[in-house]
Amino acid sequence: MNDVHTNEDAQARRLREAIRALVHRFSLAERADMSCCGMTVAQAATLDALSDGGLRLSDLGKRLGIAPSTLTRNLTRLEERDLIRKEPDPIDGRAQRVVLTDAGFDAAGEVRCQEEIFARSVLDRLPQGSTADALATLENLLTAVRSASEACCPGAYDHLISSPQICVTGGHHE
8 A cells, every 4th residue: 555655656746847847848938939029928928818808907917827016017018019008998997908909919929929839849859640649648637737726726727728829920900
């Protein structure tokens, strides 16, 4: 029984370390990609969060998991670059919504394309014929992480995941 428990602990440690290394590596790559696009990771995450439509300031802060003061600084920089604008919320005029400008949609598309280029370069380095299995395993892992997160902290996972986007740059945005 003790050997089983020890093996499970070792596997849990391997999983934790593998995830930590993967997150760290993608964070570094993301920072490099973002610097190529002339913005911080936080700014890129904000553009991505707004790609599906405008959000109230409070909802945007929750989705990004950042404090109001950090959000305000982040939005000020994006507004100075004409990538976002604030407007009255159509449901509650006292509240503000943040929306992407056309330039903001273009910038979000550029960031997304950089991320997809990096992801393609990772997939290209997998052993031939293993891509589908690797992606299925990752999807299974994410499902398990979501389930474990929900058991611990209901709703904590939902604000972190947004729907996948297709790489689009240029053109008109509504």
